[in-house]
Amino acid sequence: MNHHTPGDDAENELFARLAAEMAEDGVVDLAKARAERRPTTAVLDDGDEDGPSVYVDQPAPAPLPVPEDTRRPILPAWLLSKAELRTQLAYVAGQMGHTVAYHAIRTPLYASRLAVRSPRGAARVMNFLGRWTSDAEGQPLRAAAARREDAELYLKLSRQRDGRVRLRTLISLLASVFGLAAAIVLLVMTSTATLLALAAAVVLALGVAGAPADEPLIGRAVVKAKAPKLTSDMVVRALESLGIGGITSAKTKGSSITFPAPIMRDGPGWRADVELPHGVTVADVMGRRGQLASGLRRPVGTVWPEQKAGDHPGRMILWVGDQDMAKAKQPAWPLARKGTVDLFDPIAFATDQRGNWVNVTLMFIAGIIGAVPRMGKTFLLRLLMLIAALDPRAELHTYDLKGTGDLDPVGEKVSHRHRAGDDDEDIEYAIADMRELRAELRRRTKVIRSLPRDVCPESKVTSKLADNKALRLHPIVVGVDECQVWFEHPKYGGEFEEICTDLVKRGPATGIVLLLATQRPDAKSLPTGISANAILRLCLKVMGQVENDMVLGTSAYKQGIRATTFTRDDKGLAYFIGGEGADAQIVRSVFVDAPNAEAIAQRGREAREQAGLLTGHAGGGQDAAPATAPAYDLLADLLAVMGPDEPKLWSETIVARLAELRPDAYGPWAGLEGRAKADQIATALKPYGITTGQVWGTTDAGKGANRRGVDRTEILKAVTERDKKRDAG
Numbered sequence: 017m018n019h020h021t022p023g024d025d026a027e028n029e030l031f032a033r034l035a036a037e038m039a040e041d042g043v044v045d046l047a048k049a050r051a052e053r054r055p056t057t058a059v060l061d062d063g064d065e066d067g068p069s070v071y072v073d074q075p076a077p078a079p080l081p082v083p084e085d086t087r088r089p090i091l092p093a094w095l096l097s098k099a100e101l102r103t104q105l106a107y108v109a110g111q112m113g114h115t116v117a118y119h120a121i122r123t124p125l126y127a128s129r130l131a132v133r134s135p136r137g138a139a140r141v142m143n144f145l146g147r148w149t150s151d152a153e154g155q156p157l158r159a160a161a162a163r164r165e166d167a168e169l170y171l172k173l174s175r176q177r178d179g180r181v182r183l184r185t186l187i188s189l190l191a192s193v194f195g196l197a198a199a200i201v202l203l204v205m206t207s208t209a210t211l212l213a214l215a216a217a218v219v220l221a222l223g224v225a226g227a228p229a230d231e232p233l234i235g236r237a238v239v240k241a242k243a244p245k246l247t248s249d250m251v252v253r254a255l256e257s258l259g260i261g262g263i264t265s266a267k268t269k270g271s272s273i274t275f276p277a278p279i280m281r282d283g284p285g286w287r288a289d290v291e292l293p294h295g296v297t298v299a300d301v302m303g304r305r306g307q308l309a310s311g312l313r314r315p316v317g318t319v320w321p322e323q324k325a326g327d328h329p330g331r332m333i334l335w336v337g338d339q340d341m342a343k344a345k346q347p348a349w350p351l352a353r354k355g356t357v358d359l360f361d362p363i364a365f366a367t368d369q370r371g372n373w374v375n376v377t378l379m380f381i382a383g384i385i386g387a388v389p390r391m392g393k394t395f396l397l398r399l400l401m402l403i404a405a406l407d408p409r410a411e412l413h414t415y416d417l418k419g420t421g422d423l424d425p426v427g428e429k430v431s432h433r434h435r436a437g438d439d440d441e442d443i444e445y446a447i448a449d450m451r452e453l454r455a456e457l458r459r460r461t462k463v464i465r466s467l468p469r470d471v472c473p474e475s476k477v478t479s480k481l482a483d484n485k486a487l488r489l490h491p492i493v494v495g496v497d498e499c500q501v502w503f504e505h506p507k508y509g510g511e512f513e514e515i516c517t518d519l520v521k522r523g524p525a526t527g528i529v530l531l532l533a534t535q536r537p538d539a540k541s542l543p544t545g546i547s548a549n550a551i552l553r554l555c556l557k558v559m560g561q562v563e564n565d566m567v568l569g570t571s572a573y574k575q576g577i578r579a580t581t582f583t584r585d586d587k588g589l590a591y592f593i594g595g596e597g598a599d600a601q602i603v604r605s606v607f608v609d610a611p612n613a614e615a616i617a618q619r620g621r622e623a624r625e626q627a628g629l630l631t632g633h634a635g636g637g638q639d640a641a642p643a644t645a646p647a648y649d650l651l652a653d654l655l656a657v658m659g660p661d662e663p664k665l666w667s668e669t670i671v672a673r674l675a676e677l678r679p680d681a682y683g684p685w686a687g688l689e690g691r692a693k694a695d696q697i698a699t700a701l702k703p704y705g706i707t708t709g710q711v712w713g714t715t716d717a718g719k720g721a722n723r724r725g726v727d728r729t730e731i732l733k734a735v736t737e738r739d740k741k742r743d744a745g
């Protein structure tokens with residue numbers, strides 16, 4: 017065994033040097049050699065004759081820790097951001113412009129007010145002149161001297177007064193004479209306009225002199241917003257009123273809430289950095305936003321606690337806006353008037369509490385939107401579809417299952433596939449489209465797999481690949497409003513669920529994006545296979561924890577991410593999770609009404625026309641509708657081919673009979689091999705919850721055998737179930 021320690025190293029080095037010295041001059045200075053040892057070894061002189069003892073394994077001095085202080089920005093954030101600087105400058109210019117306009121329009125009012133006040137002004141001026149000439153201000157002093165019978169002082173004051181009065185009377189007389197002369201000259205020599213202007217100036221000046229002290233001439237053009245300043249006392253009081261155990265017990269122990277940075281202005285509101293007591297998390301506070309707002313005496317829509325990114329869970333940023341988030345003015349959406357987009361880039365679609373833009377990247381995601389009715393879910397879905405419409409490469413599929421036509425502005429202008437309503441034919445159209453999409457998904461996975469690594473390094477579509485028309489990997493964006501109609505459909509529900517789950521799981525990498533909106537987020541209307549795999553999540557107001565977690569992900573509610581805290585007035589406000597592992601944030605989506613939606617979609621249409629990419633429904637060409645498979649009802653057909661006297665049949669027998677019944681629909685099945693026939697039947701029955709099993713039967717040759725087959729009673733059960741649902745619906 018070869019143990020090797022730092023001590024060994026030191027000894028080896030010592031002996032190496034001794035050997036070298038001996039070789040040089042034959043004399044060894046042992047003490048010198050020891051003293052020259054590595055500085056990291058400590059030398060202790062313990063009086064030992066052999067020389068001082070040497071400690072080995074002495075640790076090297078630890079480097080001084082560099083404190084991880086947070087440096088506060090030299091320039092405020094609004095000075096560095098072009099957009100914010102523009103907002104601030106626009107604000108100042110707007111305020112000034114408003115003030116000027118406000119007063120300009122009131123000039124006649126001000127002039128007439130001054131004219132009314134001018135007689136009083138004239139009287140005040142005459143009175144002042146009279147008092148000045150007669151030295152009235154000295155009168156109280158003289159009276160006091162007379163009262164105290166101070167003759168000397170009285171005489172002195174009287175003399176001074178006589179002098180003053182004489183001088184001032186002279187000045188007044190001269191001024192009157194010259195004034196009169198000047199007036200006559202002016203009257204004779206100047207034009208009437210000048211005279212009128214002068215007269216007006218005199219009247220206005222007299223009006224100013226005649227102003228009553230309690231009535232200002234002009235009012236305020238801008239009344240300051242009344243949101244009071246946020247102070248640390250307010251924050252502490254509000255936090256202590258939440259009834260959070262950790263805060264209350266910390267208070268009794270004397271430790272409390274601290275503020276690592278001063279409370280300051282941040283955008284249109286106040287920002288407080290708060291260090292919560294040990295063991296209290298920001299999530300605890302976020303779950304009690306309503307109580308916090310009450311504690312701060314502010315509207316709920318202005319109070320936004322959030323976790324400071326990258327810090328410990330007790331470090332909170334409390335942002336208190338001047339205005340309710342849902343009511344504050346939103347900046348104009350950059351895409352409202354002009355521009356197209358690249359769907360692979362982040363695109364602004366909403367603002368945060370501070371009015372800053374929040375982006376969404378629509379590629380490589382599958383998204384769900386949930387909310388109670390009338391909160392803006394459809395508008396939000398339409399907004400995302402409008403963004404997609406602005407990338408001319410994107411192929412849109414829009415389904416408005418409520419049937420009110422909210423998606424028509426997009427659908428009619430640009431969609432490759434579009435339908436509003438939930439009639440049988442709408443559903444047939446949709447299922448045919450979804451089947452096509454599933455086939456397309458499979459084609460795309462194969463194309464991507466076949467691409468060389470340097471062209472497709474991450475095994476997913478890139479913007480460049482999407483540009484390549486030959487590969488046909490352009491973005492496909494499917495938007496479905498009220499998607500529960502599909503999943504609860506008695507006939508195709510299972511198939512819709514199967515295809516959509518596949519699209520949610522495998523679609524994103526292949527450039528297929530599925531966006532589903534529902535007003536009833538529960539396991540039936542939003543199957544868990546879909547909700548669990550969605551990446552983009554948008555939750556407007558919901559009523560309970562279950563719906564909240566369904567849309568925002570498991571245990572979101574427990575973490576304080578609660579869309580239940582939105583009020584009925586918070587239309588368009590949503591919790592937004594924009595990517596895998598992204599933090600939830602509250603956003604206010606851009607509001608685009610129907611006429612504007614139409615104008616934006618028209619822009620998307622024109623861009624497609626220019627690029628020669630307008631296809632399908634909006635293109636009105638041969639591919640205007642999906643190639644619907646002949647309408648057939650598998651369950652009814654099965655009952656038709658399985659007589660009541662044949663409770664169980666082999667799958668291959670069924671396939672042969674189905675092919676005979678409807679060659680168009682089932683013909684291809686008959687061409688499959690024996691095993692594939694059974695698989696085909698199994699796959700086709702899966703959406704109805706029917707499984708195939710081993711069935712006893714006899715071959716044509718009369719030989720008995722067990723093979724895969726179908727039980728007729730199960731088909732009957734499924735049909736009865738379906739009819740029941742259909743009647744209820």
Ligand SMILES: Nc1ncnc2c1ncn2[C@@H]1O[C@H](COP(=O)(O)OP(=O)(O)OP(=O)(O)O)[C@@H](O)[C@H]1O
Pocket residue numbers: 387388389390391392393394395396418535587588589604605606607608
């Ligand atoms: N971003 C927004 N900002 C302000 N108001 C909005 C916003 N989005 C929608 N609204 C308002 O909310 C109303 C309801 O919107 P929308 O029709 O999208 O609701 P919904 O949740 O789809 O309702 P339903 O469940 O009945 O379909 C709209 O009429 C609109 O005026």
